[in-house]
């Protein structure tokens with residue numbers, strides 16, 4: 231099996247699991263308990279917090295453990311809006327290509343009277359800092375723009391965005407779920423006030439993540455309960471998960487350049503080969519792109535059937551077609567970069583990891599053209615394109 | 625698994641894929657915007673559908689239902705073929721996941737559209753109401 235869905239989730243490292251195991255087995259104390267076993271768990275948790283903080287140049291008290299990326303996004307955005315609301319500021323700026331954890335939270339806030347500006351990302355999938363500057367208003371309380379996109383891998387100009395937000399005194403949240411552990415993140419240098427991450431995107435465990443909130447940003451609770459996470463998130467701490475997050479992140483950061491080099495070489499080889507297929511196009515900027523992301527549209531075919539055939543051939547991939555999302559519309563990200571609906575349905579996302587081998591990429595390059603051809607042969611859309619009854623758009 | 629064995633069989637080995645030259649009726653339904661297009665060709669002799677082929681742009685369930693629909697109507701009298709429901713197609717496939725049912729509607733519509741085309745081409749009278757575009761329960765705007 232060739233696993234090319236690492237933006238979906240990654241394989242847990244054996245070494246990370248080893249470090250987690252004691253806290254699932256013999257060291258099972260509750261970090262809020264007063265006894266020795268509980269206090270040992272608390273020390274381990276605090277140590278994990280310290281280590282996560284160091285990886286993004288934050289302070290330990292600025293790290294809150296959560297259940298993952300979605301929860302961190304929800305809490306960051308809602309907290310910033312509650313703070314804004316108190317000062318009568320009810321305007322938020324975001325991009326058109328955010329993850330649903332962000333977009334759906336914003337939709338909820340719109341129903342509560344917040345106004346949201348959705349910045350364009352143009353054909354390259356990148357927001358323009360000039361647009362952001364123009365969009366900021368007196369009553370803007372939050373800018374939330376993702377660090378790197380989960381579908382097309384484009385990396386946003388986070389340092390510039392952070393600078394603008396700091397100058398204007400507007401809180402800046404970034405959903406860095408796809409970036410952390412893959413590209414270097416420095417919350418100080420980048421002027422980030424709030425940041426979301428999830429362990430399972432860099433070979434850590436699922437169901438654990440962190441929210442970084444700069445020390446002067448007061449969080450609102452999503453989960454009421456005990457005094458865990460300094461009162462900002464009730465619930466018995468996931469000690470093993472926090473350890474897994476810390477270890478996975480340290481490993482990822484230590485090897486970040488080496489892994490990026492490995493992935494970029496394979497990524498570019500794959501992109502080059504797939505673009506040889508007629509009427510295919512790369513989605514998202516070629517340069518400002520995650521080292522592991524390939525996303526290509528093939529005209530005349532539909533993504534889900536492509537995925538099923540690739541699965542039969544032993545390749546795990548992903549697509550932005552409507553039928554894979556369970557809705558009638560294809561990916562909002564592909565539509566935002568200007569792909570027409572019919573082309574957006576035919577997208578294929580292949581995301582690599584440190585484990586991906588050249589042999590696997592060669593095999594993938596061998597398999598995909600045949601599968602695309604097979605589907606095109608039975609496609610009335612492709613037939614129309616061939617006969618000139620429909621115009622090629624890519 | 626998302627799909628049953630039967631669905632995957634029809635998806636992997638679709639029956640009756642392709643074009644019929646000089647078809648007696650051709651129906652095309654759906655649109656590329658919503659991600660599913662189905663084109664159905666029928667050959668009619670003595671009021672019997674003697675051959676039927678399809679081309680589909682769509683997901684696994686769209687391809688599998690097209691394939692099953694062609695199997696179900698082949699050899700049937702036209703009036704009978706046109707009564708085929710998407711439920712019958714889905715049942716013959718051993719069911720589809722709930723969120724995939726909308727993709728199967730096209731099969732029923734494609735058969736109707738092909739038969740309508742056959743009637744039109746041969747000047748055969750039919751109930752216009754029953755074949756009106758847009759009454760086929762598949763709204764994709």
Ligand SMILES: Cc1ncc(COP(=O)(O)O)c(C=O)c1O
Pocket residue numbers: 237238297298299300301303329331376378379380405407408428437439
């Ligand atoms: C950009 C982005 N944000 C948020 C999430 C949600 O993370 P999680 O699944 O850990 O809640 C994901 C993962 O799918 C993501 O890619």
Ligand SMILES: [Zn+2]
Pocket residue numbers: 553659660682683684685686727
């Ligand atoms: Zn479908």
